[in-house]
Amino acid sequence: DGGITQSPKYLFRKEGQNVTLSCEQNLNHDAMYWYRQDPGQGLRLIYYSQIVNDFQKGDIAEGYSVSREKKESFPLTVTSAQKNPTAFYLCASSLITLRGSIQETQYFGPGTRLLVL
Amino acid sequence: AQTVTQSQPEMSVQEAETVTLSCTYDTSESDYYLFWYKQPPSRQMILVIRQEAYKQQNATENRFSVNFQKAAKSFSLKISDSQLGDAAMYFCAYRSAMWRNYGQNFVFGPGTRLSVLP
Numbered sequence: 001d002g003g004i005t006q007s008p009k010y011l012f013r014k015e016g017q018n019v020t021l022s023c024e025q026n027l028n029h030d031a032m033y034w035y036r037q038d039p040g041q042g043l044r045l046i047y048y049s050q051i052v053n054d055f056q057k058g059d060i061a062e063g064y065s066v067s068r069e070k071k072e073s074f075p076l077t078v079t080s081a082q083k084n085p086t087a088f089y090l091c092a093s094s095l096i097t098l099r100g101s102i103q104e105t106q107y108f109g110p111g112t113r114l115l116v117l
Numbered sequence: 118a119q120t121v122t123q124s125q126p127e128m129s130v131q132e133a134e135t136v137t138l139s140c141t142y143d144t145s146e147s148d149y150y151l152f153w154y155k156q157p158p159s160r161q162m163i164l165v166i167r168q169e170a171y172k173q174q175n176a177t178e179n180r181f182s183v184n185f186q187k188a189a190k191s192f193s194l195k196i197s198d199s200q201l202g203d204a205a206m207y208f209c210a211y212r213s214a215m216w217r218n219y220g221q222n223f224v225f226g227p228g229t230r231l232s233v234l235p
Contacts, residue, residue, distance in 0.1 A: 033223075042121075042208055042225035088160060105152070106223060108162035 003027065004109035006091050011114045013078065013085060021076045021112045023091035030096040032074035033106065036060060037088040046089075049074055050096060078114060086116050119144045121211050121226035129232040130199045137184075138194045138229050140209030148214040151185065151192045156228070157205040165207070168192065170214070196231075204233045 004025040013019045023032065031050050035043040045058030049068040063082025068074055074093075078085045092106040120143045130136035142151070153165040168176045168185050175183050180200075184193045196203055209226040 040228075042227045043223070044225075045223070090162060092162075105164060105167060107164070108154075111160050 006109040029093035123226040
């Protein structure tokens, strides 16, 4: 089945520790995204990537880093610089057509809940 | 920058009845997409319905339909014959259709929590 997988489902971070959230898709989508969701709030964009080896900061990139070495994978690292990392993290992907226009729909993974010990 | 507003933090509906969730947005663009996403307790974001701004006809997906008022910048979601499985957070979202605005990506509203009463 095609889809987006995120792991782990739950992740615990100690103070000063970097942790990495995994996001993999087999939809052959070009663009991938990371969002953060805080309780009772909507989604905020952390990073996005249109193609391999390229990514752009979103609205709340400070304290986070990403890589896009493969089309299928877009891992997110929450660094020790992120002082309030407790949140629900969602990965999404969308298709970009050959003409450069962006297919309008994003498809989401099941999410990772990050908690600080 | 575009903004999306959902003025109803919580709504409730009786099973089998109809409910309408409100969404308004602010944009200076003429070409864009609007979406309703559902987030059940599992927290998986599920696309409910989408609307292209250049289409005057309101989108419909089974029991879900929208009332798209472009001039008023309003995009409400109507759920007919509500079912217990419809209970979830519902997010309204905006996306520019202009390539040069790709970096703005999706803009989500704060969400409306819908409860369905048996």
